[in-house]
Amino acid sequence: MIQLNDKKYTCPIDFSLSFIDGKWKILILSHLHYCSNRSYSDFCNNLPGVSEKMLSQQLKELERDKLIIKTILSKKPYRVEYALTEFGKTLTPLYQFLSDWGIQYLKQNGIDYIKDQHLYK
Amino acid sequence: MIQLNDKKYTCPIDFSLSFIDGKWKILILSHLHYCSNRSYSDFCNNLPGVSEKMLSQQLKELERDKLIIKTILSKKPYRVEYALTEFGKTLTPLYQFLSDWGIQYLKQNGIDYIKDQHLYK
DNA sequence: CTGAATCCTATAGGATACTG
DNA sequence: CAGTATCCTATAGGATTCAG
Numbered sequence: 001m002i003q004l005n006d007k008k009y010t011c012p013i014d015f016s017l018s019f020i021d022g023k024w025k026i027l028i029l030s031h032l033h034y035c036s037n038r039s040y041s042d043f044c045n046n047l048p049g050v051s052e053k054m055l056s057q058q059l060k061e062l063e064r065d066k067l068i069i070k071t072i073l074s075k076k077p078y079r080v081e082y083a084l085t086e087f088g089k090t091l092t093p094l095y096q097f098l099s100d101w102g103i104q105y106l107k108q109n110g111i112d113y114i115k116d117q118h119l120y121k
Numbered sequence: 122m123i124q125l126n127d128k129k130y131t132c133p134i135d136f137s138l139s140f141i142d143g144k145w146k147i148l149i150l151s152h153l154h155y156c157s158n159r160s161y162s163d164f165c166n167n168l169p170g171v172s173e174k175m176l177s178q179q180l181k182e183l184e185r186d187k188l189i190i191k192t193i194l195s196k197k198p199y200r201v202e203y204a205l206t207e208f209g210k211t212l213t214p215l216y217q218f219l220s221d222w223g224i225q226y227l228k229q230n231g232i233d234y235i236k237d238q239h240l241y242k
Numbered sequence: 243c244t245g246a247a248t249c250c251t252a253t254a255g256g257a258t259a260c261t262g
Numbered sequence: 263c264a265g266t267a268t269c270c271t272a273t274a275g276g277a278t279t280c281a282g
């Protein structure tokens with residue numbers, strides 16, 4: 001049992017997972033990976049089904065864990081943008097793998113995501 | 122929006138995640154990766170905190186998704202063993218990365234998991 | 243030993259309305 | 263635009279007991 005900051009983890013993987021648990025975190029991170037500097041509403045529009053509550057909650061946790069950083073662009077009109085930190089970028093192989101793995105498996109099920117990407121908007 | 126078998130996914134990553142969601146799946150899979158052919162009670166003993174309900178539920182889903190396979194070793198006494206399928210092994214980079222990433226980050230927090238692994242049993 | 247079945251609770255998560 | 267706050271529900275998940 002690993003202990004760090006009053007929390008316990010059964011193994012390193014369990015520890016890693018603690019950064020990316022929650023329904024939307026990996027999707028938020030990967031969106032930032034493929035398209036950096038996104039606004040709050042960008043996420044709303046590109047994460048079908050996310051509720052505002054979850055979005056702001058997960059964004060806050062990701063920010064707390066230093067995986068993303070929020071920059072206030074202007075006070076009025078109030079504008080912000082989110083981006084991956086250097087630390088958040090160290091998870092790049094994760095997004096990449098999950099994406100590649102999914103694409104490959106979808107292909108075996110007759111769905112060519114790359115070729116027909118425009119269909120899946 | 123990608124549709125497959127009556128389910129919808131926002132992107133390939135979302136699709137991949139559908140195989141590994143649930144609190145214990147990745148840990149179960151990684152345990153099988155590092156130590157193949159485990160029995161039901163092996164999991165009970167090596168996944169601190171897992172309830173029997175969750176364990177059997179997640180094992181069943183993993184089996185349904187063809188990521189693991191259950192072999193009945195003997196009828197009486199009733200004995201089984203679980204192992205990764207070839208398909209399940211295609212997720213190996215995932216376990217590996219999450220493990221490496223966690224170990225590295227732990228190290229930066231003064232925890233040398235490799236060297237002191239015996240302490241974390 | 244390997245689970246399935248029940249029952250229960252906490253929390254994840256959604257919908258909506260509101261604020262600077 | 264970028265969130266908060268509130269209220270509500272569904273489900274994840276735990277504890278325990280039972281069964282082949």
